[in-house]
Each structure stands twice: as C-alpha cells, then as structure tokens.
Amino acid sequence: MTRIIDRRFDSKKKSAVNRQRFMRRFKQQIRRAVSDAIQNRSIRDLDNGEQISIPSKDLSEPQFQHGRGGIWDQVFSGNDQFSTGDLINRPPSGGGGKGGGKASNEGEGEDDFVFQLSREEFLDIFFDDLALPNLIRTQLARVTDFKTQRAGFTSDGTPANINIIRSMRGALGRRLALGSPSVSRLRALQQELEELVASGGGDSEHADELRTEIARLRAKIEAIPFIDSFDLRYNNRIKVPKPTTQAVMFCVMDVSGSMDEEKKATAKRFFMLLYLFLNRTYEHIDVVFIRHHTVAKEVDEEEFFHSRESGGTVVSSALKLMHEVIAKRYGHGNWNIYGAQASDGDNWDNDSPICREILGAQILPWCQYFAYIEITPGEPQNLWREYEKLFSAHKNFALQRIEAPADIYPVFRELFKKTLV
Numbered sequence: 465m466t467r468i469i470d471r472r473f474d475s476k477k478k479s480a481v482n483r484q485r486f487m488r489r490f491k492q493q494i495r496r497a498v499s500d501a502i503q504n505r506s507i508r509d510l511d512n513g514e515q516i517s518i519p520s521k522d523l524s525e526p527q528f529q530h531g532r533g534g535i536w537d538q539v540f541s542g543n544d545q546f547s548t549g550d551l552i553n554r555p556p557s558g559g560g561g562k563g564g565g566k567a568s569n570e571g572e573g574e575d576d577f578v579f580q581l582s583r584e585e586f587l588d589i590f591f592d593d594l595a596l597p598n599l600i601r602t603q604l605a606r607v608t609d610f611k612t613q614r615a616g617f618t619s620d621g622t623p624a625n626i627n628i629i630r631s632m633r634g635a636l637g638r639r640l641a642l643g644s645p646s647v648s649r650l651r652a653l654q655q656e657l658e659e660l661v662a663s664g665g666g667d668s669e670h671a672d673e674l675r676t677e678i679a680r681l682r683a684k685i686e687a688i689p690f691i692d693s694f695d696l697r698y699n700n701r702i703k704v705p706k707p708t709t710q711a712v713m714f715c716v717m718d719v720s721g722s723m724d725e726e727k728k729a730t731a732k733r734f735f736m737l738l739y740l741f742l743n744r745t746y747e748h749i750d751v752v753f754i755r756h757h758t759v760a761k762e763v764d765e766e767e768f769f770h771s772r773e774s775g776g777t778v779v780s781s782a783l784k785l786m787h788e789v790i791a792k793r794y795g796h797g798n799w800n801i802y803g804a805q806a807s808d809g810d811n812w813d814n815d816s817p818i819c820r821e822i823l824g825a826q827i828l829p830w831c832q833y834f835a836y837i838e839i840t841p842g843e844p845q846n847l848w849r850e851y852e853k854l855f856s857a858h859k860n861f862a863l864q865r866i867e868a869p870a871d872i873y874p875v876f877r878e879l880f881k882k883t884l885v
Contacts, residue, residue, distance in 0.1 A: 612701045621698025635695040643685050650681040711800040712750040713742055714786050717768065718807035720757040720777035727839045731806040732769055734837060734872050738804060739765070741880070752789060756782035762789065779811045779847060783822040790830050803827065803834040804879075809845025820850040828858050835862045835879045 657674040753768035757775030760782040838848050864875045
C-alpha cells in the first residue's frame with residue numbers, strides 16, 4: 465500500500481478553495497454588497513479591496529426536522545420550552561446585534577457577517593457583467609488563426625516529408641555503432657592470419673579456424689542494412705497561433721477652456737474607469753489617448769490624465785486625428801475599433817456640423833461601437849444636438865449624459881453592459 469505524506473508548510477492562502485466556494489455560493493449577496501459599497505467610493509479607491517457585510521439571514525441554511533405528529537418522549541436538560549430547530553419569536557428591539565436601540569435585559573441577535581474582499585475579487589465582481597459591445601459578433605478577444613512552421617524532426621511522418629540528409633546521417637551512425645565491434649575483431653583476425661601464413665602455418669587447423677571466423681564476421685557486417693525504418697527522420701511542422709483580429713479603444717477627451725476643473729475631473733474619472741476596465745478584462749487591446757482643444761494631439765497615458773493644457777474648442781480636430789490614426793495603423797481590417805468621447809458639448813457652432821459629418825461618414829463605418837458622453841448639468845449643447853441626428857441611423861453609436869460625478873458609474877455600466885446576441 466502506498467502512503468503519501470505531505471510535509472509542505474501551509475501557505476498564507478490555504479483556505480483559498482473554501483473562499484472561492486463561499487463566493488460562488490453567495491455571489492448575489494456579495495454583488496449586491498459591492499454595488500452598495502461603490503456608491504461611496506472615489507475612482508482612486510476603485511482599485512483597492514473592500515470590506516463588505518452580508519446580513520446573517522442571507523447566510524442561513526435550510527434545515528430538515530421531524531414533524532410534530534406521533535408520540536414523543538423527550539428529555540430536556542434545563543429547557544422546557546424549545547428543542548433544536550424550533551422557531552422562536554423575534555427578540556424585542558435593542559436586544560443585541562446591530563445596536564442603535566434602548567438597552568434591554570431580554571432578547572438576543574446576530575451581527576452581520578463581515579467579509580473582506582481582496583483587490584482582485586472586488587474588481588472581478590465589479591466588472592463581472594460588463595463587456596465591450598458586440599463582443600460575440602466581432603470576436604474581440606482575438607480570433608486565433610494558425611500558421612505552419614518547422615520544428616525539428618520526428619520519427620513518424622509521410623514520405624513527402626522525409627529528410628534525406630538527416631535519415632542518412634542516422635543510418636551511418638547506426639551502421640558504425642553496430643559494425644564497429646565486428647570490424648575491429650575482423651581486423652585483428654586478419655592480421656593474425658597473415659602472420660600465421662607468413663610463418664608457414666597457412667595450412668594448419670588454426671588457420672582454417674581463423675578463415676571460418678573471418679568469413680562469419682564479414683557476413684555479419686554485410687547483413688547490417690544500409691538503411692532501416694528506424695533511421696528515417698521526417699521534417700516536423702507544427703501549427704502556432706497567429707493573431708488575426710485585435711481591438712483598439714480610442715479615448716477622446718475635451719480639455720478646452722469651457723471644460724472647467726470639475727468637468728475635467730469628471731471626464732478623467734470616467735476614462736480612468738474605462739482604462740481600468742479595459743486593462744483588466746482584455747489581455748490584447750490597444751488604447752489610443754487623444755486630448756484636444758483647438759488642436760488635437762495623441763498623448764500617452766500619463767499626459768492624458770495629468771496634463772493641464774487648455775484652450776479654445778474645435779472638436780473636429782480630434783475626430784480628424786482619430787480618423788488619420790485609424791487609416792494609418794488600424795484600417796487594414798484586422799482590428800475591432802471602439803471609441804469613447806467625453807466633452808461638455810460646448811463647441812464652436814460652425815464646427816459641430818463638421819463633427820457630425822466626420823463621425824458619420826469617416827469614423828462610425830470603421831467602428832464596432834462609439835460612445836459620446838456629454839458632461840454638463842444643464843440643457844444639451846450644440847454638439848449633442850448634432851450627434852442626435854446620427855443616433856437613429858447608426859446602431860453602433862450611443863449617447864449618454866453625466867450631470868454629476870454620481871452619474872459616472874450608472875452611465876459607464878449602461879454603455880458597457882453585457883448583451884445577449
């Protein structure tokens with residue numbers, strides 16, 4: 465009988481299996497608690513864990529107990545009122561648990577179950593029901609094609625893939641390995657026979673024995689096949705994944721003078737949430753950051769979120785730059801293109817119709833999905849009114865308004881919620 469003794473030290477996450485089982489079992493309660501928790505969090509705190517509490521009543525387990533029929537013989541030790549599994553009346557308020565009531569000398573309760581979510585667990589639950597639109601239809605997470613390439617040699621294969629040089633090299637090595645002992649022995653016997661003949665003993669019995677042995681060794685060497693099936697080597701070709709479809713997200717943010725610090729902060733919070741979502745959910749995705757006032761510029765992540773540059777407002781400059789980048793880097797058909805634009809909608813009046821034309825004719829035909837977010841507490845601005853003309857004709861275009869920072873999460877989830885295709 466085999467006995468296996470595990471002498472490994474317990475790791476810090478020795479209860480990880482039970483933890484995951486608990487989270488799967490009470491997923492709805494945990495998701496509800498996370499949803500309540502994020503209402504009071506800032507975007508800076510989103511990438512941290514969270515301590516949540518689950519009401520004890522949600523953790524209760526179903527129980528089976530005997531019915532009250534029949535004849536019962538019971539012995540109670542110090543209790544003549546209740547037995548295991550009996551339901552008791554709710555204790556009066558103030559009887560313990562959460563507190564907040566008057567002190568009482570009666571009743572009992574149970575505190576909520578407090579559960580600490582790690583950063584990974586919190587973000588998994590927060591982004592669990594989100595996805596980039598048209599995910600299934602466009603196969604966003606990389607359609608994997610395969611290409612064939614050489615990968616050494618194999619002993620099995622088709623005749624068309626035989627590598628002659630490698631096979632002959634193997635055959636030569638095999639013949640040398642098998643014949644070397646016999647060849648050495650043959651040479652020694654031939655030398656001995658020559659010496660015997662030279663000394664006049666060529667007709668002796670020993671000479672006949674040497675000739676017989678020499679003939680046997682020559683026959684043995686000649687019996688070694690020139691090439692054997694064991695020597696054959698075939699070119700080995702394997703299939704390696706070749707990415708054929710990728711995704712890119714364009715983040716376009718208005719930093720003009722009409723975007724005050726509060727609006728810019730709201731736009732940054734939205735894009736921070738989007739950036740965190742993209743990097744966490746999708747392994748293979750490009751993110752292009754574009755800032756604009758009167759002039760648009762492609763920037764890196766650091767400058768996009770922290771630069772304080774400002775100016776007038778010409779939104780079309782950003783859309784023109786986006787179209788140029790698409791045509792130059794992502795327009796060969798292997799990319800799923802997404803875009804998100806945040807602005808207060810206060811654009812130069814003559815420029816808004818140009819924005820609508822560029823977006824409708826040059827960008828939306830390339831995009832799987834484009835979302836415009838207008839950040840303004842008042843009435844919709846002229847850019848919103850122009851974009852509304854595109855909304856009914858393009859199913860891959862979405863409009864949302866953010867009036868206050870509290871609207872960021874609902875708007876984000878509305879734009880990127882999972883849909884059944």
